[in-house]
Amino acid sequence: MGGPLPAARTRPLPAGAVRLAPTGHLGAWQERNAAATVPHCLDALETSGALDNLRRLLDPADPEHHDGPYRGFNFADSDVHKTLEAVAWESARAGEPRHEDTVRRVVDLLRRAQAPSGYLDSHVLGGAAPSTEPYADLRWGHELYVLGHLVQAGVARARATGEDDLLDVAMGWVDDVVARLAAGEDLVCGHPEVESALVELFRETGDPAYRDAARRMVDLRGHGRLGSGPFEPAYHQDATPVLDAGEVAGHAVRQLYLLAGVTDLYLETGERGLLDAAVRLWDDAHGRRTYVTGGMGSRHKDESFGDPYELPPDRAYAESCAGVAGVLWDWRMLLATGESRYADALEHALYNVVAAAASTDGTAFFYSNPLQLRDGHDGADEYQASGRRGWFACACCPPNLARLVATLHTMVATTGDDGSLAVHLFADADLAVPGPGGADVRFALRTGYPWDGDVLLTADAPSPVPLALRLPGWAGAAGARLEVDGAPVDVAAARDGRGYLRVPAGARRVRLVLPMEPRALRAHPRVDAVRGCVALARGPVVHCLEQVDHPGVVLDDVGLDLAGGVRVGPADDALGVGATLLAAGRARPTAGLPLYAAEPGGAAPDEGVAVAVRAVPYAVWGNRGEGPMRVWIPVAAPPRPGDRRRSGR
Template sequence: MARQLTNPSTQIRRYNRLRPVSARSVQIQDAFWSPRIAINRSVTLPSQFQQCEETGRVDNFRRASGKKEIPFEGIFFNDSDVYKLLEAMAFALGQHPDDEALIRMADVLITEIADAQDANGYLNTYFSVNRVGERWTNLKDMHELYCAGHLIQAAAAHFDATESTRLLDVAKRLADHICETFGPVSEGKREGACGHEEIELALAALYKATGNDRYLNQVEYFLGARGQEVSALYTTPPTRDFDRRYFQDQVPFRDLTEVVGHSVRQMYLDSGAADLYAETGDASLLAALEAQWRNMTERRMYVTGGLGARWEGEAFGADWELPSDRAYAETCAAIGGVMWNWRMLQIAGDAKYADQMELQLYNAMLAGLSLDGASYFYQNPLSNDGSHRRQPWFGCACCPPNIARLLASLSGYFYSVDDSNGVWAHLYAAGSAELPLQGGGSIALKQETIYPWDGDIRFTVENTPHAGATLHLRIPEWAQGATVQVNGEAPRSVEAGAYAAVDHPWTTGDTVRLTLPMPVRALTADPRIADAYGKTALARGPLVYCLEQIDHDGVDVRDIVLSDDAIGIDFQKELLGGVTVLRAAGNVLDRSAWAAGAYLDRAPGGSPGQAIAVTAVPYYAWANREAGSMTVWVRKG
């Protein structure tokens, strides 16, 4: 049964503990994220629009509508890059509704997309002209539902930002066509699910925007089809078990207790399942999600939050299979991890999900973008000889617009509210927020900090709510010894890895000071992670660090051995956009004993090697200077 259209950012899902607030309610005004968001809008989005024009992605829609008689150009799922770019533009327009350049680019894309749609609602430019008879015949490989999902997500974001139904109407016609096409045979429909998950979370977003139950029911159908013979993701007979694991199709979703196969697909699948749980309260979904989350974070995730160990299949490996130089750790997978952790955070209000989301934002995701906003990493290794460099675009360009849409929507990840007049602060950056309260009215907060370089965070109440409000502040797991102080009174200790609840009869001008200690942490890996055995990774606050050759006089940093001396910190305003670097002492491994061959029949002996001053920089900033070796895991003396 359809209900009236609603603004997606104002609805609470029935089984969520928390409710997100609109990205438009939060203004980030700091020295870390704010410049990146501005560059995303002024540099990244226009350059990606140009790339989509120059590589034929937009012309594919003009071909489908009959405006141009040209061959299809590029990979069969290229439509999805245009949709993700449009979603990023929608989020940016929500913050800057008068940006004429953004309005013009978005209008071009919406016009070409709408004109390319068939009368029955079908839309996919690869199949629009001379492959009409092949539509929906290969769900396993051809990404039709995946592309449709990205269009639907873009439409929901555009509706949220502009309240225009122009693109939403296109998405509804396509979604209705999908709902009429797929389902049980007993209803005269086709059985099947998509080889690349995305449609599930997209239809959940459309349900949230429209209130039409058929879209949520379709999410349940697609999720339930996985792991069944009707899924259309298996071969007959199966050639090898990996075929079905690659698609997360080896067992029904509710029986899936580990993260497997293509890492991006797994993250999108879990995001869709979390959305379904939030609307239905199906305990079996939540149990599966929690089991998969534990498997991922405890055994199959890089120290940076990167996901996907194998180049073959862009896939998760086995437990503790986390090679450094051959890490795939696709940028899209990190973004998918942020999306999934965000959903789990809204469901549970548990700080562990916010901790993981922050880890992936600052490290595994952010490393995918250059400091100038114009080039990208697809893979994110944790060790390299200097040959891996960012590129301005890719033939398979899934990562660039994915980064753009996350940065454009970032302000929406900072706060949530609950049904008990609670305000939840998940991430920290200078700025302001006007947060609606369930009991009526709102509370306005100003946040002052230079996070992530320092853990001193100050909140000021700029207007008071009509009803009382509880401020819940996330205390990261690494912030042992954190304290909270209200209006200059004696600070109280708060538990790390949890939310600290601050109850107070707020008046305008009240202040809350949160102090998060930020010692340098020397992390040690499980010894079953072979590439990290006997090594350490340096971290401070939410940031993981690495060594780069440019800071070490031509030394291959993979030969550096850290001493046990204390590690200092040093903020360098002019370096890499302004970063805190770590300073330590070490030695360069002496390899002279192996000059005659790769193996010795004795211990090498000799000195510990040349002494060297060691400098570590944030991992997200590597490869923005001249090429050279890099490593996250460093040998220990």
């Protein structure tokens, strides 16, 4: 994200200012993304047909021309663009071009396939769409969505490598769209995304026409222009003008991308109505419609937000792309306000639903992210699978994850509006921050987070700028400890109105110790699906039970005995996690019971058998084979004294 962001309360550090160490959790994730996920996505562009779809547009005399049918969804071009963006951000992270020969070949293919007008959508140009006329189906065509990802890839490549070749291709198309908007055409896409891309292009070029085009697209929404079928206008974010909306609605990814674009516009214009709408809708999304894992979207039918508190764990859709889009929106809200609650939400989604979307080797993925997999679940459908898959017919999620992970280092810290260095994500990292005199001030951030709550920030000289460390909402002020140059500091006194601990300039060594005791979380009483259940968490990490850790019982029959407490268990190196959780439970056999039965009156229920419960981070579930899993665990009643049936002995 470039440009001055005039309305921001805290701003990104310069490119290259933060480098994650591969020894830390986030740094290791970036290394795995670079070594496995990005190459996997590049390979899949060939095997999925995404590149062949573009080769169909070449002159028949061209040696690369492809005669086969169009393959994939109508927005398959966006898989190409998101992968190119991931490569670009990985090049920026590494400090040198990555996969450059492949990228140049793909950029040349895009250039040759592009129409003279600049338009470049292979589904339409190649005759696979019902009409070869551009923008004939704005509701379902996804053309502007594809354009948005092309623009973002072009901007990323220009910033990462200084090469404008991909940006030139993108601008050939986007300039035609901007001209059409200026001429009065009502171009608005059924899948928002281009709005953020246009703002980013304004930041890159300084041309306000791109920012204004994004604003016009936002204004065009919410008036039913896109029509209906088979879903209602809310699905396409076209039922209510965004500035008037009181709650999030419709397709979750579309809603989140739109609100990221709205927040981008606020960051550039300072228009208060945009931020007011974003805050109002963020509060609704996170206050009534977000899963405990940070996932959003509870309905499979239309990939949408459900009613308030409609959060069934076994039917959760929680698309991986919604997790990515949520992080992108949280990041923009953090920049706009400087408030820690947005960093809390970003971290929570990142360590849970986003991390769970990819396997521990980085080459298999979930499309949807349920919070419960029942015994006997049919996982044949790739959108409600029992295990991760290497690619999808609708392959939006893998390259989306790749491009996000390649940028994680940029979200670690920012420069506050008071000149302070604000630290949002705790990770092993080295930072070079511009000081008041222009010279860089170097900091080392060291921690075992999220498994260890000890965070140490050390400057190579007395810091010439104030420091601000996020106090996570899950930690609270009571259990945290703060030391500055070896002296204890009262946490409550250091906490500001935005949720950060403030340290004046001059400090060299700041230590924050966060409480890492396990927590048993209960849902709001209106979340009917999980009444009588708890979810286990430690730090920012939500845990789950897997069948593989509970042999001899059916996981669906297991209840948790909270009277015995929850304790921290050992690390699991095979899963790459630094801690597990252990507790006592009971499994009450249910095989053979009738579907419905009268209350037994005074008779004691069968208490079943004692079970040693082991919970692993939700982020790594499904890496040891397919099988039942659950985040929300029923609380078992303790065995009654003297009841002969309470024990499994």
